[in-house]
Amino acid sequence: MRLVFAGTPEVALPALDALVESDHEVAAVVTRPDARAGRGRTLRPSPVAARALDLGIEVLRPPRPSDPDFVARLGEIAPDCAPVVAYGGLIPADVLAIPRLGWVNLHFSVLPAWRGAAPVQHALIAGDEVTGASVFSLVPELDAGPVFGLLTERIRPEDTAGTLLARLADVGSGLLVDVLDHLALGDIEARPQPEDGLSYAPKLTTExxxxxxxxxxxxxxxxxxxxxxxxxxxxxxxxxxxxxxxxxxxxxxxxxxxxxxxxxxxxxxxxxxxxxxxxxxxxxxxxxxxxxxxxxxxxxxxxxxxx
Structure with missing residues (x-):
């Protein structure tokens, strides 16, 4: 399939690498605009942008996903599907409709548990013994789309948010590729999330x-x-x-x-x-x-x- 990958931080890199090595074509990458970082506050590309540039993949950095130039370019690329991992922006409904098979999101929890920006952090703080990753169809409502596939991962006593997130990013990349493989074959169907077990994981503040x-x-x-x-x-x-x-x-x-x-x-x-x-x-x-x-x-x- 022809893909446009959306992601921004380092945790999205295993998925991008796995997609590049798969049978699918990564035609472009969507990521957040360059941001100032370091003591010099110089503009730096996101980790996903830097990796895509090294790979010779077109990088799209819209100020927001509704940007007309971005929407037009996405239509020109005409992806079959747009996989997402920690992009950091809400995709409007008209943009969700551009890929033939929609947008599919790799999320680091077993949905509907811990919808939101910080699922791994909240799972650890809550004392969960098991977490996982889910690949679901992106819809306008936050992390509420039907699920194509999931996996579980035991939380180890010594895990931090950093170590657990890195492990889920690695195993989740394989799950994402597997879902896309079956989407290409047309032999997979997403199932609605259960109503029980819903919880939210907003971004953690300094406080x-x-x-x-x-x-x-x-x-x-x-x-x-x-x-x-x-x-x-x-x-x-x-x-x-x-x-x-x-x-x-x-x-x-x-x-x-x-x-x-x-x-x-x-x-x-x-x-x-x-x-x-x-x-x-x-x-x-x-x-x-x-x-x-x-x-x-x-x-x-x-x-x-x-x-």
Missing amino acids: DARVDWSAPALGVDRRIRGCTPAPGAWTTYGDERLKVGPVTVLDSAELKPGALGVSKSEVRVGTGTTDVMLGDVQPHGKKAMPAADWARGARLESGTRLG
Whole structure:
């Protein structure tokens, strides 16, 4: 089939690579416009745009999917189907109708669970044991289209949003290609999403990533892992923010919520249940470091409080 692929961040690259290596033709790529990044705030292409340019694929960067020039060019390309992975823009109904077989979206949850922008993060924060990926037909309503296929993936105790998303992107790329193969053959049919189990996963804000040390230790652990690497879990030490990496949940409860227990080799923090041991932390204006190194440099003593 003749495809136009829509995607923007790095997590979309495994799907793009898999489609390029498949029997289908990737005629063009749609991605978000170049954005300013880095200390110099220079304009940089999205990861998907950069990969497509390296592959010699036409790149379309409309300011919005309703842009008339983009709509006209998409009509000229006349794709059979438009696969989508984390594009980051809402496709209007008239644009959805351009590909002969519509737009199909690879979404990183088992729909209808966790519709929205941050399904992996919310699955971790909620303490889900299993998540997965779904390929569905894109419709105007958010992540509500009928599903062509899905897979499940166990959430590991050490998973962060970053590691889990990377794993789902890899296995999900195979699912996407398989669905497109069957769409080309005409032997697959999408099924409506069930009404039970619907939940939403809005984009996490910086405030969502603030650690509440009065919460149970498992809740603290899940929130930190769900916000790693982005938007980045944090707390406060004095008047400054302290970024916090994944922690280890301990069996004992010796400290009050937010209180530190400092030794030469480790730093513990009290929660609403048992203590947790800090992993890496990042003080304001500095690089990430082991918590014990931070404690020595800051001359922390037991009883100091976070938050």
